Amino acid sequence: MNESEFLASYRPESYERLSVTVDLVLFTIRDETLQVLLTRRKEHPFLGRLALPGVFVRPDETLDASAERALSQKTGLHDIYFEQLYTWGDTERDPRMRVISVSYCALVPWESISLPDGDAAFFPASELAASQELAFDHARIIGYGIERIRNKVNYTDIAFSLVGEEFTLPELQKVYEILLGMPLYKANFRRKIADKLLETDKMTSGAAHRPSRIYRKKV
Amino acid sequence: MNESEFLASYRPESYERLSVTVDLVLFTIRDETLQVLLTRRKEHPFLGRLALPGVFVRPDETLDASAERALSQKTGLHDIYFEQLYTWGDTERDPRMRVISVSYCALVPWESISLPDGDAAFFPASELAASQELAFDHARIIGYGIERIRNKVNYTDIAFSLVGEEFTLPELQKVYEILLGMPLYKANFRRKIADKLLETDKMTSGAAHRPSRIYRKKV
DNA sequence: TGAATAGTGTCTCTAAGACACTATAAA
């Protein structure tokens, strides 16, 4: 038997098959808090509980494509920063049947989001991760997502994903402070990220104090 | 319909099911090189090519348990350091059918391994990651694994997983140097890891030079 | 005593941390 004969005769049914979902942990910052997008379940199990937006992975679809689909289904967004988080495989995580969940984490600036309808909404992330209000193991997944971005703040540029294309340094510093959960010294913060910045000649205006310069991220 | 009625009436077949494997990237250091455990495929597809040891995930088995099973099948090992790496979901990664692979990474000291038979063997990792010799997308997975441990060397204790319970500092330094791919200054290295060490009163002996002290990892 | 490797002392330089200062808008 050569390879093509083998492929022709191959029966996939001979292997065990499982259901696979992609669950999306979409973070944003609103009201000076890290928030996560959740939907209220309209079905059993966990009817009425909050859950991460998710989709079943289709046989002809990559995992990244599933994540994209979950994203565009719940928000109007495309082409934003997202990365795979972790894959959850406890046997009892879904009471219906065995479901493996590949979680993805995404970061978007609050201003860029327009939720299609009342289906999904943002909730404070760390509060929810510690609560019992969530369906499945989603509290744990959110906790893991928080940990991940907190770790990556210091050695990547993910914080920039939470502000718009143009931003002021006080604004960006606030994002860092929220993610890290502690205040930062202005002067030290600026020194540290100076090389990632592109200065514009625009300034904020209207506030009853000194205006701040507007920056962009250096490509 | 309440929740228990719902569960009783639930038909899992209504969802798409996929095959899921766990593939293991088992690293060790031998001949001053990072090496990875591979098996020679005895079946189509990729007959005769090298591949990561892997198993299909059983419906009643967690992902970690699948990784454990893959590990003990190919080596006699248990209770070693391993962690989930990444989940690979390209639609064409297996020519037979759609297979999602959850990869795990493990690190073991070479001395602790006794391979059951001629089925599996170690090969230089970075060489293989760059070659075309591997089945499926396994070269890419190995490359990802190398990246992961290279990143984690500096801020975790994974390097200790590649030496035995008792070790000398020249030995441990060599592991760091191989993982990082560059020589390190002795004095600086010792300063940096001093707080992770437990000094024993044992010394090496026999060599035609000054003996070195034997240490253990601080718990 | 010399070859070979183990182990230590210390100087330099950079970057993080802390804090005080100056600048500029509106009311």
Next chain:
DNA sequence: TTTATAGTGTCTTAGAGACACTATTCA
């Protein structure tokens, strides 16, 4: 002029990097 926030200068300290030195074994 006051209030509020934006932005800068600089001292101190911890740690990384570089290198020279001493120590101990066997042949």
